[in-house]
Amino acid sequence: MFAINQSTGEITVARPLDFETTSAYEIRVEALDRGSTPLASHAKVLVEVIDVNDNAPEIKLSSLSESVREDAKKGTAIALITVLDKDGGRNGHVRCTISEGTPFLLESSQGKYYSLVLENMLDREIHSEYNVTIIATDDGSPPLSSTSVFTISVSDVNDNAPQFPEPIVNLYLKENSPTGSLICSLTALDPDQEANAQISYSLGPITTATQSSVAVSVNSLTGEIYSLQSFDYEEMKRFQFQVQATDGGVPPLSSNVTVNVFILDENDNTPVILPPYSDQGSVNSENIPYSAEAGYFVAKIRAVDADSGYNALLSYHISEPKGPNLFRIGSSNGEIRTKRRMSDNDLKTHPLVIVVSDNGDPSLSATVSIDVVVVESTGDMQTTFRQLPVKEESFSDLNLYLLISIASVSVIFLLSLIGLIAVKCHKTDGSFSRYSAPMITTHPDGSWSYSKSTQQYDVCFSSDTMKSDVVVFPTSFPPGDGELISINGGDTFSRTQTLPTCEKGVLVS
Structure with a gap:
């Protein structure tokens, strides 16, 4: 690791030193003279290696599980993290941080050990996995840092029921459609995955606007609704039923949709x-x-x-x-x-x-x-009456009472009428016997003659009797002396005068 100059005794570094490998060296130096009998002397040199910040921190992750359930509670430990720095002193003092935007938190434990725990609730349907970045930085000068990225997967739980796009579906079906016709195809969506998202369909109760029964079926895998009968608009205008979608989770979740089917009229009836x-x-x-x-x-x-x-x-x-x-x-x-x-x-x-x-x-x-x-x-003209069938009704007691009442009233009315006629005839014979009965004579030319006692009045009408006006004669006595007769509402004549020649349409009152 070191070298010495034999002439000058200068010790130099022969190879790079590594504080993390050896922090101190002990060097023994020998000095010899050049006499005939060389003499030697020895010395010990201690070399201490001064650490420099040449090592970045090391991050080691120990995961507790491959994935985290989305219903995990807050504070659940996700992983254990160990951070090491080979440098010494301040150069080996490390601080760890975690990237923002994740629902996780680092908790320090015994200096170089950290725990990754859950800080917020998870939702797999929003984020199915997270990429977590951990940054370790030492206190050296200049500081060194290292980064470690690892992925945390969120496992699914059955926390979502299947959902239909609309709670109510209105459908229109032509009447007389053949049996087995496809009415509609319903699809529910489940944001869960695997078994939690496997949906099966079933029919709910069916109600109709009439008492007629309705037969439909549903494909449990596809949600397709088929008719098992032909519909007649004149008998049934609409019917309603529900379809239920159930997932395969434990426990299973389900939801319903209401289907209104309106039958469309076809021109299948003759007037x-x-x-x-x-x-x-x-x-x-x-x-x-x-x-x-x-x-x-x-x-x-x-x-x-x-x-x-x-x-x-x-x-x-x-x-x-x-x-x-x-x-x-x-x-x-x-x-x-x-x-x-x-x-x-x-x-x-x-x-x-x-x-x-x-x-x-x-x-x-x-x-x-x-x-x-x-x-x-x-x-x-004759009117032809079309006889309608008449129901034969039984002769009840009420009908018998009604018949007796009508007969009684008729008898009383008949007796009253006979009495009235007798009284009238009696008065006529006693009071007016001095007067002769009037006589009306019809002439071939269409005129009438009225005679009472010795007086006679000639009255003329048109030949079309349906269009002639009615002539009113005195009811009790003929006109006396001085009484006038009015002809055509104009000229008047006394009874002693001779009436004008009778013409068609003349009115006498």
């Missing part, structure tokens, strides 16, 4: 003609007078459609006949009316075919036939 024109086997006929004006009401067709929305929007049309079309129908209300007056060239019977169509795609329709018969006058 139905309502009575009276829908009677099976009945003859649909209507009579109209020959004098009917344009716009005369003939009949009204009513129909319903079991579908909904645009599929149930009905329109009425008349299938074009072979001859001239004398009738029209309201496209929205189904009222059949005449287009014009009848002529001598028109047929007496007009068969009409009414087509009722819905607004679906494709459109469905129903037809009804009506024979419109033209009659000469309103008096010849």
Whole structure:
């Protein structure tokens, strides 16, 4: 390690010294003269090596486990750390620090030993592992430091239940869909891992807007929902059920989603003609007078459609006949009316075919036939009544009491009427016997004659009696002397005067 100059005795360092290997040396030196008999003398040289800060601290990690459970409590020891520095004195005094942003803390124990403990709670779903950096720095001049980085893994625990994207899912399914149709596919997410994230699906209770039962199934692995029946919108408008997602953790966690399935209407129902024109086997006929004006009401067709929305929007049309079309129908209300007056060239019977169509795609329709018969006058018109089935009712006690009451009232009314007539006849025979009975005579020209005793009044009406005004005669006595008769509300005459010649339309009061 050292060398000496033989002439001068100067001791020098022959090789680099290392304080950490040997901190002191003992050198023995011999001095010889050059006489014929050399004489020698000895000396001992002690060399102390002065330490310099030439060694950085060393960090050794002793991990307690490969990973840390995410539900570990605060203060849990994660690892043991040993820090060494070969230098001496202040050069060998080391301080340790840990990088920021980690939920861990270094606690010193017996100088060169440290413990890495948990300072904050862990969440594997946020951070599944941490890269921890430990820095050791000595107090030398200049100071030296070393860094060690190691990874801490966070192990999963089943602390998260499966979650659906939405708590309520609304679905729309066409009616008459075949059995086995895919209704929807539900997917739940679980942020856990491995067995804690393995999800199975199951059905919850099913409720409907009606009492009809619903059969659906769910694939426990994929969450796909299938129908086990065909749905009819007219019977069921919607139904609701729940799907539960359960993970494979211990203990297992689960969550639910509510599924509302709305049945969409399809145009699968034909319009139905309502009575009276829908009677099976009945003859649909209507009579109209020959004098009917344009716009005369003939009949009204009513129909319903079991579908909904645009599929149930009905329109009425008349299938074009072979001859001239004398009738029209309201496209929205189904009222059949005449287009014009009848002529001598028109047929007496007009068969009409009414087509009722819905607004679906494709459109469905129903037809009804009506024979419109033209009659000469309103008096010849006959109304055909369609008899409806009558239920036979049992003759109860209440009906018997009602019949007896009606019979009693009728007898009392009849007796009262007979008594009233007898009293009236008695008064007439006793009080007015001095007057002769009046007499009304009808003449061929359409005039009437009123006679009472020796007086007679001639009254004239038009030949069209339906349009003539009523003539009112005195009820008790004929006009006396001086009484006047008014003709046509104008001139007046006394009873002794001769009345003017009777003309058509003259009114006498």
